[in-house]
Amino acid sequence: MQLYKKIVLVLVVLVGVATSPIYAADSSTVLVTGANRGLGLVWVEKYVERGWNVIATARKPAAAVELKALAERTGRVRIERLDVTDAKSVAALARELDGVPVDVLINNVGMLGDEAGQKFGALDPQQFDTFMRVNALGALLVTEALMPNLRAGKQKKVAGISAVVASFDVYPRIHHGLYYYKASKVALNMILRNIALDGEPDGIAVAVLSPGVVNTSGAPENRDRMSPEMRRSMIDIDTSINGMIDVMDNLTIEGSGKWYRYDGSIIPW
Numbered sequence: 545m546q547l548y549k550k551i552v553l554v555l556v557v558l559v560g561v562a563t564s565p566i567y568a569a570d571s572s573t574v575l576v577t578g579a580n581r582g583l584g585l586v587w588v589e590k591y592v593e594r595g596w597n598v599i600a601t602a603r604k605p606a607a608a609v610e611l612k613a614l615a616e617r618t619g620r621v622r623i624e625r626l627d628v629t630d631a632k633s634v635a636a637l638a639r640e641l642d643g644v645p646v647d648v649l650i651n652n653v654g655m656l657g658d659e660a661g662q663k664f665g666a667l668d669p670q671q672f673d674t675f676m677r678v679n680a681l682g683a684l685l686v687t688e689a690l691m692p693n694l695r696a697g698k699q700k701k702v703a704g705i706s707a708v709v710a711s712f713d714v715y716p717r718i719h720h721g722l723y724y725y726k727a728s729k730v731a732l733n734m735i736l737r738n739i740a741l742d743g744e745p746d747g748i749a750v751a752v753l754s755p756g757v758v759n760t761s762g763a764p765e766n767r768d769r770m771s772p773e774m775r776r777s778m779i780d781i782d783t784s785i786n787g788m789i790d791v792m793d794n795l796t797i798e799g800s801g802k803w804y805r806y807d808g809s810i811i812p813w
């Protein structure tokens with residue numbers, strides 16, 4: 545081939561690479577809600593490291609400094625605005641993602657709130673509504689809205705992040721209070737089990753996940769109030785997210801609707 549033809553060919557390839565969409569056709573796509581900080585941000589980092597494309601949502605994308613830096617650095621993160629408690633915001637996200645396949649949906653958004661405000665003598669009824677909307681309704685609205693995207697995805701997997709304090713079998717006897725948090729995560733658990741039923745005909749598998757106790761802003765603030773057992777069970781964020789990614793990798797339709805600890809063990813309801 546003549547030299548000038550070779551140069552033209554190289555230029556064509558370079559221009560093609562530079563202008564192609566950030567999504568490589570053969571990569572899987574994960575959508576993570578509440579991705580601007582805490583566990584959500586690390587979900588994004590880990591999936592990017594694995595070569596996935598990530599759709600990362602935040603209530604305030606402009607303020608999501610670390611997420612934006614990651615997106616700029618890697619070119620694999622698409623940031624979308626989302627308030628999971630606002631049906632209009634959820635509908636806008638679904639419109640924005642019309643026709644975009646989503647392989648894995650991680651409903652990560654959640655709030656622990658203030659422990660002092662969730663015990664007898666301090667209960668504020670309006671707070672209950674906020675907890676239920678953020679921790680339970682949000683995952684339901686988002687999953688419902690993104691069902692077409694999940695059906696179009698190859699992997700067809702959904703997760704919601706629960707908390708082991710919502711287990712009737714495990715923690716309530718040793719960790720008092722947290723009425724709103726526990727009740728809203730119990731509601732989330734049932735919502736996810738229901739989504740597992742609704743998703744089954746489409747081959748969509750659902751996991752309820754427990755990340756363990758991880759030191760983020762959403763981790764229990766006052767460690768003095770934690771039971772010694774909970775304090776001992778604290779783990780680092782990498783162990784938590786790597787473990788939950790393994791759970792998602794291994795999730796099958798037969799294992800759908802179950803509650804998995806980050807290490808893959810089953811949590812009793």
Ligand SMILES: NC(=O)c1ccc[n+]([C@@H]2O[C@H](COP(=O)([O-])OP(=O)(O)OC[C@H]3O[C@@H](n4cnc5c(N)ncnc54)[C@H](OP(=O)(O)O)[C@@H]3O)[C@@H](O)[C@H]2O)c1
Pocket residue numbers: 577578579580581582583584602603604626627628629652653654655656678705706707708754755756757758759760761762763764
């Ligand atoms: N850390 C733990 O030990 C632990 C243990 C058990 C379960 N979990 C669960 O794991 C998940 C992540 O926990 P985390 O510790 O990373 O929490 P975090 O640091 O408090 O982060 C919570 C995330 O949720 C977002 N969020 C809150 N309300 C929202 C709304 N209405 N719409 C959209 N986004 C909203 C926050 O966005 P803003 O920045 O805009 O507020 C933030 O991105 C939660 O579901 C939590 O309950 C955590």
